[in-house]
Amino acid sequence: MTTNGTNGTALIAVNGLTKRYGDVVALNGVSFEITDGITGILGENGAGKSTAIKILLGLLQPTSGSAMILGQNASETVAARARVGYMPEHDCLPSQPSAAEFLTHMAQVSGLPPSSARTRAADTLRHVGLFEERYRAIGGYSTGMKQRVKLGQALVHDPALVFLDEPTAGLDPAGREDMLALIRKTHREFGISVLFSSHLMADIERTCDRIIVLQGGRLVQSGEVRQFTKEMETVFIEVDDNRDALVAALARRGVQVAVEHTGLTIEGPDESVYDHVRDALVEAEAPLRRMAPRRRALTELFAP
């Protein structure tokens, strides 16, 4: 599996990236690095996700700062794009050709010889679940099928890195689940690194290894998804009686608790806290009704 870009550098390295449209600042001095894996860019609409992706793809020039992709300057390189895939958020598919013809063409535009392009188009359409429908005109496809064609064209030339801009947009729950599974499979089975932009935290949380959070064009957070969710692990305890005595017993053992309407919550517990809870329950003679670990969603983590 590829772990890094060429010459041992990160797949993507962004440093002080700024993009202005007149008075509007779309990106404001953003810096981050991305290595192998599935990385999510999370942010509300207008946070600068698509702008960052377009700069990395060379579609936009930054106002200042630098963006390196596969070890090369994103705004200058053309050759590196042969190893990059892009699935745009908006419509990008022609209606007349079939999916097989379109993917074959796009593989050739990425530099593959015609015979390889035909084979890879068929294989890629099998991968995204459109093999049986591959000779139908794209104009007759459903939204979910079009999303799969968009993913297919981004993968057909075997990129080292693929940018997915809101890949679940417009999909129903089942289609969304399939798309997320496909993205995970694309990385885990074939080692293709993914930069996945979304405003849906649930999608990012379930799919990505790492996360970059943008807000108003600024970098708010970045790191491992597991790290964020681990930090937010809690244990919820509910007792039938003697709740105040239990709180006091826990406090004597150095365990900080938050009292909620129906029970107690212990933030970020380690393994030893369960022993302290057991002892405190005995000491306070509090009948335990419920005790359950709970992981807060990223939604709660970044909620204002």
Place this chain on the structure above:
Amino acid sequence: MTSTGTVFDIGYQRYTDAREGRGRSRQAIFKDGVRIALGLGRGGRAKVLPWFFIVVLSVLGLGFALVAGAANRLGGPGTAEKVNLPSHSDYYGIASIILFVFGAVMAPELLCRDKRDGTINLYLVRPVTGGDYIAARWAALVAVMSVVAWLPQVLLFLGLSAGDPTPIVYLQQHWIDVPRFLLAGAAMALYVTTLSMLTASFTSRRAYASVFLVGLFVITTPFTVGLAEEIGGKAGQWISMFNLTNIPVHVNDVIFGDVSDITEDAPARKLGSAILVSWYFVWTLVPGAVLWWRYRRLG
């Protein structure tokens, strides 16, 4: 008994074979442009317009050949020339408006769909620049337009040869028409393609581009002819130069050393061959440069 078999590992895999770079990318966009222009690999509706034009132009060439052949058969060798029946030098003048309409319909087909569908963004994130993209699309339409312009002339040449009582003598005497009509056809294709593509580059709606182009070619003719006659003199000759339909036909006249029916009365003809050819290059190179610049800045 032994048997051998092959195991095919189907499904998505990593690609380890050759990647052929920008040359392959440009070639793919060129080939796709040719297929779009001719409606190949698309439904029946996409084929109707291009093949209608090709048939009409070919029938025109065959018609010339049949009439000339009949005249030569009935009146003896050389009769068609003596009575000044239309031939190779007249063809592009007569067919020019059909070629203009063909270009006006096809150029938007090649450019506007990519913009309207958003497919242009998929090209520009691959190993091609905006300049590569537009050069490949332009070359595709030039190639199709050239073939469409040459085909009737080839049919006309074959028809005139076959219709002549002495085909070998005809070929010996008229072989020079072949490079002439190839050159004149290429000049027509370059001009029509470049202007049509520049216009199409300003909109994502095919109908707007086509209607504007047809209007441009059709309206400038009566406007410039009337104004040139009214003003007269040197100024009238220069106004006549802005008759967009005549610009490549003047070049055709220079190449054949003859005057077409549609340029016979054009005051611009009096300015001389050098100015007429230079004017053609101005109207081809400047729009070409603007077109390239517009796409170059895309990525």
